Amino acid sequence: MIVAKLIDTTLCIGCKACEVACQEWNDQEYTMGTFDGSYQTKPELEANFWNLIKFNEFEKDGATSWLMSKYQCMHCADAGCLAACPAPGAIVPLANGTIDFVHENCIGCGYCITGCPFDVPRLNATTKKAYKCTLCSDRTAVGLEPACIKTCPTNCLNFGERDELLHLAETRAGELKADGFADAGVYNPQGVGGTNVLYVLKHASEPEKYGLPKDPVIPWTVSLWKGPMKWMGTLMFWGTVFGAFFHFVIYGPQDPEKHGHPEDPSDKS
């Protein structure tokens, strides 16, 4: 069974209880940041801060409002971090769709940061390993819902079977459309095979307004490296090794006695 989180951004009141729950459950120390005039707790995710409520300011007809979004790992079906990771066993896709980091195997190269189209993983300066939301894999494994879901007071957050949540999301988007939000829809980007974190957005055609990328895909340079370049490299390596070996078998070593001189023979010393 694939599980998912559903975030109905229209119901978020920006209470940040989910941020606190995340910090508490994962036993994360809070690192003081800088105040930059926003209600947001931090400008960005951090290695010890995996769940950020973004207060996206949105202006329409002269009125400013917030488009709330809960930013965290999207647990992609086709995960860019996993594609880019060079350390086997450091990023593990669980059977329930969770993309989990196993820090014992993490080498701290930070390739997951580059591979992630959502810019989610962060390196911890002390441990030099990458961290992000685990979808509370230590809770879901024993049948509990993630800490953020558990604590949400408005039912903005839902957790459960992905298919059911997707259906619920579509229903909710339909209701929003009926309420006059013609652009309402579900954020489930197909470029990464769909995500296990789903959003209901009022402005579904402009996810950038929520701080979400419009068409996230695994970077083509990562695909190039993991795909054609691997073939090319293997071919060139063995081609050269066998080429050199068979050159030797056919022609043998260069031999001054046998192969003559490019120089005038009368010049012999």
Added chain:
Amino acid sequence: MATRRTQVTNRNSEIRIPRFDAYERVMHWMAALSFFYATLTGLALWSPKLYWMATMMGGGYHIRGSHPWVGVVFAVVMGVMARRWANGMRLDADDRIWLTRMHKYATHDHAALPPSGRFNAGQKMLFWAQLATTLALFVSGFVLWFPEWMPRSLRLISIAAHPLAAIGSITSILVHVYMGTAAVPHSMRAMLRGYVLPEWARFHHPKWYKAWRASHHV
């Protein structure tokens, strides 16, 4: 074969032509060793199938720390080598003809080749190729070293450019190793001990040999 080897080794055994001084030899082998280390650790991170090399070299976490530093050593040594050799690596008119007849070299038709100087055109091309790939590896490697501080666009380029440059670098070094060991007997001695014998010099690097003779009035 054994007879011929003895001949080449013993004939004119009193005359040794200095080919690489200690400075050049140390630089070359520092480059070789750091390259070897960076290649093994790099290949470990290149493909999960080769990750056992990481275990062999001290584990993935360790090589993530050491690979960049060894890379810096390699790049610095390459820079020092370039300073010493770059002038002598310029292609002359003979070299240009040599390059068009490379197949003659590969098939031992040496009579069809223009004479080479201290380095033949193939060696010169290897030098320039290595210099280019080292530069690419150094720049892209530097970006990959500090992912938190580098702009994403640069990281995206580097994540593909680094292995691409490595493929070119490793492949050309494979050829270099073959040439320096099996393909050209006695060339290893030049890089290990620093000298070559007149017969070897006359065959492989006639123009260089001629210049040596002229300066030593042999």
